[in-house]
Amino acid sequence: MISIQEYRFAESLDEALALLDAGKRNRVIGGGMWLRLGHAGVRTAIDLSRLGLDKIEDAEGEVSIGAMASLRDVETAPCLRELFGGVLSESVKPIVGVQFRNMATVGASVYSRYGFSDLLTALLALDAAVVLHRAGEMPLDEFLRNPPEKRDILTAVHIRKDGRRAAYRSFRRSKTDFGVLNVCMSVSTEGDWRLSVGARPGRATRCPEAEALLAAGDGAGAAKAAAENLTYGSSLRGSADYRRHLAEVLTLRCWDALREDGAEARDSEPTDAGRDEA
Numbered sequence: 456m457i458s459i460q461e462y463r464f465a466e467s468l469d470e471a472l473a474l475l476d477a478g479k480r481n482r483v484i485g486g487g488m489w490l491r492l493g494h495a496g497v498r499t500a501i502d503l504s505r506l507g508l509d510k511i512e513d514a515e516g517e518v519s520i521g522a523m524a525s526l527r528d529v530e531t532a533p534c535l536r537e538l539f540g541g542v543l544s545e546s547v548k549p550i551v552g553v554q555f556r557n558m559a560t561v562g563a564s565v566y567s568r569y570g571f572s573d574l575l576t577a578l579l580a581l582d583a584a585v586v587l588h589r590a591g592e593m594p595l596d597e598f599l600r601n602p603p604e605k606r607d608i609l610t611a612v613h614i615r616k617d618g619r620r621a622a623y624r625s626f627r628r629s630k631t632d633f634g635v636l637n638v639c640m641s642v643s644t645e646g647d648w649r650l651s652v653g654a655r656p657g658r659a660t661r662c663p664e665a666e667a668l669l670a671a672g673d674g675a676g677a678a679k680a681a682a683e684n685l686t687y688g689s690s691l692r693g694s695a696d697y698r699r700h701l702a703e704v705l706t707l708r709c710w711d712a713l714r715e716d717g718a719e720a721r722d723s724e725p726t727d728a729g730r731d732e733a
């Protein structure tokens with residue numbers, strides 16, 4: 456159970472950061488769903504909910520998801536159901552239940568870099584960027600590998616709208632449990648392929664060897680490369696070998712989904728012959 460000595464609603468991000476810097480036991484609070492599991496006492500809980508950070512904005516060149524948007528907001532936002540094959544929506548849907556997703560926030564989920572995170576796996580394949588109040592904007596990929604040393608506040612996640620199509624697959628032993636393995640694949644209109652694998656059980660990471668094979672049109676080779684080139688570990692949800700096997704299967708499923716998706720998109724395009732007939 457969590458104990459909080461002082462609860463503060465920040466009036467600005469600068470004030471929130473100053474409060475965070477004022478003590479090691481001061482913590483930003485998102486939905487509080489993870490924090491409440493901890494036993495360490497929080498000196499000052501810093502609530503960002505009055506700073507208007509809960510918006511999901513679909514602008515011309517990018518989508519911006521505010522740190523205080525809930526996972527349920529991500530699941531239900533019409534633009535996120537539509538864009539990128541709806542993978543962001545899909546990725547959060549299996550997380551616990553609706554009441555939980557109404558509380559848990561995007562900022563906490565991304566900043567905490569949880570190994571099991573469904574959302575991180577999807578965002579990484581979409582080439583997302585994080586916006587930190589102190590350190591500024593940086594690619595999510597870099598944030599996951601080399602996070603800034605000083606504690607910070609994540610204010611938003613940005614995703615470029617580069618016409619990316621994407622597919623997401625996760626495998627769970629039972630509904631609402633943590634994923635045993637998560638995979639997300641995407642391709643931009645320029646043919647830039649991305650593949651991320653999460654819950655290995657380490658945090659989501661890209662697989663450049665597999666991405667090169669995807670670009671060459673070799674889905675089966677990419678699936679093998681994802682299994683062979685990334686590290687997998689054992690946990691109570693599955694062994695390293697089982698995860699390696701799942702990586703190959705889920706990568707292939709994403710590849711098939713994107714190929715079908717591409718074929719459907721091509722089928723629905725008016726052909727020259729169709730135009731002549733009209």
Ligand SMILES: Cc1cc2nc3c(=O)[nH]c(=O)nc-3n(C[C@H](O)[C@H](O)[C@H](O)COP(=O)(O)OP(=O)(O)OC[C@H]3O[C@@H](n4cnc5c(N)ncnc54)[C@H](O)[C@@H]3O)c2cc1C
Binds near residue numbers: 566610
């Ligand atoms: C029982 C349970 C099951 C779960 N299952 C899954 C699952 O299957 N898949 C999955 O992907 N996730 C899962 N999660 C994680 C969940 O999706 C959220 O990521 C998690 O609850 C954190 O969100 P929160 O808003 O509740 O964070 P909080 O508990 O409020 O905060 C968590 C941490 O993030 C910090 N923080 C909060 N906001 C910010 C910010 N804006 N900037 C910087 N730091 C910040 C806090 O100080 C704290 O250290 C699960 C969590 C629980 C408790």
